[in-house]
Amino acid sequence: xxxxxxxxxxxxxxxxxxxxxxxxxxxxxxxxxxxxxxxxxxxxxxxxxxxxxxxxxxxxxxxxxxxxxxxxxxxxxxxxxxxxxxxxxxxxxxxxxxxxxxxxxxxxxxxxxxxxxxxxxxxxxxxxxxxxxxxxxxxxxxxxxxxxxxxxxxxxxxxxxxxxxxxxxxxxxxxxxxxxxxxxxxxxxxxxxxxxxxxxxxxxxxxxxxxxxxxxxxxxxxxxxxxxxxxxxxxxxxxxxxxxxxxxxxxxxxxxxxxxxxxxxxxxxxxxxxxxxxxxxxxxxxxxxxxxxxxxxxxxxxxxxxxxxxxxxxxxxxxxxxxxxxxxxxxxxxxxxxxxxxxxxxxxxxxxxxxxxxxxxxxxxxxxxxxxxxxxxxxxxxxxxxxxxxxxxxxxxxxxxxxxxxxxxxxxxxxxxxxxxxxxxxxxxxxxxxxxxxxxxxxxxxxxxxxxxxxxxxxxxxxxxxxxxxxxxxxxxxxxxxxxxxxx
Amino acid sequence: xxxxxxxxxxxxxxxxxxxxxxxxxxxxxxxxxxxxxxxxxxxxxxxxxxxxxxxxxxxxxxxxxxxxxxxxxxxxxxxxxxxxxxxxxxxxxxxxxxxxxxxxxxxxxxxxxxxxxxxxxxxxxxxxxxxxxxxxxxxxxxxxxxxxxxxxxxxxxxxxxxxxxxxxxxxxxxxxxxxxxxxxxxxxxxxxxxxxxxxxxxxxxxxxxxxxxxxxxxxxxxxxxxxxxxxxxxxxxxxxxxxxxxxxxxxxxxxxxxxxxxxxxxxxxxxxxxxxxxxxxxxxxxxxxxxxxxxxxxxxxxxxxxxxxxxxxxxxxxxxxxxxxxxxxxxxxxxxxxxxxxxxxxxxxxxxxxxxxxxxxxxxxxxxxxxxxxxxxxxxxxxxxxxxxxxxxxxxxxxxxxxxxxxxxxxxxxxxxxxxxxxxxxxxxxxxxxxxxxxxxxxxxxxxxxxxxxxx
Ligand SMILES: [Zn+2]
Numbered sequence: 001x002x003x004x005x006x007x008x009x010x011x012x013x014x015x016x017x018x019x020x021x022x023x024x025x026x027x028x029x030x031x032x033x034x035x036x037x038x039x040x041x042x043x044x045x046x047x048x049x050x051x052x053x054x055x056x057x058x059x060x061x062x063x064x065x066x067x068x069x070x071x072x073x074x075x076x077x078x079x080x081x082x083x084x085x086x087x088x089x090x091x092x093x094x095x096x097x098x099x100x101x102x103x104x105x106x107x108x109x110x111x112x113x114x115x116x117x118x119x120x121x122x123x124x125x126x127x128x129x130x131x132x133x134x135x136x137x138x139x140x141x142x143x144x145x146x147x148x149x150x151x152x153x154x155x156x157x158x159x160x161x162x163x164x165x166x167x168x169x170x171x172x173x174x175x176x177x178x179x180x181x182x183x184x185x186x187x188x189x190x191x192x193x194x195x196x197x198x199x200x201x202x203x204x205x206x207x208x209x210x211x212x213x214x215x216x217x218x219x220x221x222x223x224x225x226x227x228x229x230x231x232x233x234x235x236x237x238x239x240x241x242x243x244x245x246x247x248x249x250x251x252x253x254x255x256x257x258x259x260x261x262x263x264x265x266x267x268x269x270x271x272x273x274x275x276x277x278x279x280x281x282x283x284x285x286x287x288x289x290x291x292x293x294x295x296x297x298x299x300x301x302x303x304x305x306x307x308x309x310x311x312x313x314x315x316x317x318x319x320x321x322x323x324x325x326x327x328x329x330x331x332x333x334x335x336x337x338x339x340x341x342x343x344x345x346x347x348x349x350x351x352x353x354x355x356x357x358x359x360x361x362x363x364x365x366x367x368x369x370x371x372x373x374x375x376x377x378x379x380x381x382x383x384x385x386x387x388x389x390x391x392x393x394x395x396x397x398x399x400x401x402x403x404x405x406x407x408x409x410x411x412x413x414x415x416x417x418x419x420x421x422x423x424x425x426x427x428x429x430x431x432x433x434x435x436x437x438x439x440x441x442x443x444x445x446x447x448x449x450x451x452x453x454x455x456x457x458x459x460x461x462x463x464x465x466x467x468x469x470x471x472x473x474x475x476x477x478x479x480x481x482x483x484x485x486x487x488x
Numbered sequence: 489x490x491x492x493x494x495x496x497x498x499x500x501x502x503x504x505x506x507x508x509x510x511x512x513x514x515x516x517x518x519x520x521x522x523x524x525x526x527x528x529x530x531x532x533x534x535x536x537x538x539x540x541x542x543x544x545x546x547x548x549x550x551x552x553x554x555x556x557x558x559x560x561x562x563x564x565x566x567x568x569x570x571x572x573x574x575x576x577x578x579x580x581x582x583x584x585x586x587x588x589x590x591x592x593x594x595x596x597x598x599x600x601x602x603x604x605x606x607x608x609x610x611x612x613x614x615x616x617x618x619x620x621x622x623x624x625x626x627x628x629x630x631x632x633x634x635x636x637x638x639x640x641x642x643x644x645x646x647x648x649x650x651x652x653x654x655x656x657x658x659x660x661x662x663x664x665x666x667x668x669x670x671x672x673x674x675x676x677x678x679x680x681x682x683x684x685x686x687x688x689x690x691x692x693x694x695x696x697x698x699x700x701x702x703x704x705x706x707x708x709x710x711x712x713x714x715x716x717x718x719x720x721x722x723x724x725x726x727x728x729x730x731x732x733x734x735x736x737x738x739x740x741x742x743x744x745x746x747x748x749x750x751x752x753x754x755x756x757x758x759x760x761x762x763x764x765x766x767x768x769x770x771x772x773x774x775x776x777x778x779x780x781x782x783x784x785x786x787x788x789x790x791x792x793x794x795x796x797x798x799x800x801x802x803x804x805x806x807x808x809x810x811x812x813x814x815x816x817x818x819x820x821x822x823x824x825x826x827x828x829x830x831x832x833x834x835x836x837x838x839x840x841x842x843x844x845x846x847x848x849x850x851x852x853x854x855x856x857x858x859x860x861x862x863x864x865x866x867x868x869x870x871x872x873x874x875x876x877x878x879x880x881x882x883x884x885x886x887x888x889x890x891x892x893x894x895x896x897x898x899x900x901x902x903x904x905x906x907x908x909x910x911x912x913x914x915x916x917x918x919x920x921x922x923x924x925x926x927x928x929x930x931x932x933x934x935x936x937x938x939x940x941x942x943x944x
Binding site for chain 1: 520523524525526527528529530531532559561563564565568569570571622749751752753756757758759
């Protein structure tokens, strides 16, 4: 019974809660017990928030009792360590922010609290969301619930693993180059990155401001869609946020791919390093979609090869500036014994930042330096424009783009840590969506050698409803649904 | 010249904090955004953008359709984010000009940025300080930077340019532009050249200038210093120099031989601004008359000395013109404003000033009474006529009444009367003084004539 409660969808849980068959407190307790049993192995969470889950579950039960339950009343949720929650230690997976308790809550989180969600804890991630395996966490690596010797992907690995292991019903992540979709694929859950500007970034500790977006993890497309719809929309605190339409949550009868044209970019299909098992799973998914009535069309994204290079200029450039505030003067780690301010900066940052963060700060500082700006940053921005144009052209021939989310399944812990370039290649199929600001989702599409494979669906700007429609049709037609990993 | 001006806004440039009053306790006008806490984002202040656009229009600048904010990256404890949001290659406005006396000074650009906080060092000098404190009240306060082309040729012109900017900014309501309150900071760049040459010499930039007078003196000093350096065979070093008010000299602060690399790039947290033409047109339409135009009009019926005072302040000029429009006599009203209003800053409604000036002009009250009436009218808001009636300030001009008074004065001052009769004309002053003491509201002209007649 307890395990059943941790395998519910939002829709089922909401029904049971409203019927009075279960209480929010029971739902939370079931998840906490599962966390106590599994998380010592998975290590999805960095810290727990018992005061919050108790008060929020009580509040949910009270509102349900009064018949005023908001849509997510009582739904257990995990939050990535890059989203500020008032009074809760938030560190972006970094030692430099150890002990930092923000005096405010990120807009996205506040909206889900408003909708009744119950926060269980803060999930692990790569330091400042820089990484694809959660091994760059300043605390400890998270493990893949399907194989504890493998990574969960990253940077939102903790959130993906928590949902996969039944340690949360939904979770929040952030996606700068694939940091929601790739771990969702590797952990066998649904993960969605919305259009840039769909969700307010206020309270999201920035990695690369022009690429970052907040999005949900869930075990079904519907759950992801509901969660996204509740946190989306214009926020006066984020000048890049928008109220554009295109997020109509599908009603249960709607949503078929019949008559839709789904583009398969040949550069993604034959991407270098794609594992045969991943390609086989993708082929099977395309077969299912075609059987469901979709027309599969060949499209091209000719500048794909340059995307990775452009991304690894733009993201580090922005991060080098965004991370300048971590100087030990106002909050976080401070090496106060330094003889002067420059040494204080250097000692604090050397001690507080991990290797990958320091590498990217240096890369970005170099790319923005006078004399190099035109050759690096400006050129990367031009490539970004070309990549956007590639997608514009492709969407003239198709309604949505489908591909594998990651070229590989979850890889063994430690296998790529010595080779940053091989780690960067994990994002080759996802980062185009960030450079172009497009909505994208990863849904489970079978396994390869017993490990989950993800199917990525990308839509045009503000075309979340298209993406969700394809993803749900596939979910329905394939009868593949995210399962809760049994772990041990 | 680089001039930083704080536009008149209720809140800071990118957050909802009120702009701190002068001498507010440290770190009391701050929030998570201007403290640069992780996860916070800037949102541009529309009032600041509008003030900048108005300033640009008043300075005859071009306003491009597209403008954007950029990050200027450098680390310093008074800069909470590790970068300052400023404008680099697409400023809010470019290519303007302003007339200063007979010279047309070209304006290179006017752009918007945010101020930094300030450091307070314990101990006497920075390098000896053993503790430094950070006050972020100023962090994020909006600033407009007005950059002129190298068109100013002397300390006088630089001072006149700065005063003209202040007058203009106050006239259009873009800023209070009070130097003492830190709302306006001027940084002249000084270079000298040989009389025959067109090529400008190496420049130095002067900082810490707190008044128009300091600006003038600092430039004179710096010109003299550079002249001496060159004449003694030396070389002027490109650097930032501070002005020491105490020592009345400039001193080297920071060499600019190796330019700092600020790694400017577009601020990704703020979408580029598309300045709508309809907004510009509306601002242009609603721009008040510019000081140069108004001065030209005032010069048609007032002497230059009065125009220099009245034309330099929008409130004074408004008071003058509105009072005259209500029937106040022009020159006496101008003199009143120059002598009685400008030094005290006590502004009365124009209809009250007009009424007072008419009372004075018609001889109904004395000048001394008028001063008292004016102050009371400003403080209570009552009309001069009411106050005059209540206090009995009305001037006594009745001859029979004054004749009794004059006789009494002569009786009471036999020595002065005798002196006068013996040809000591200045003795009349003592007699008049006694008369005014006995009857403050006596019409001095009529009383004087009576005394002369009685002593003849
Ligand atoms: Zn503030």
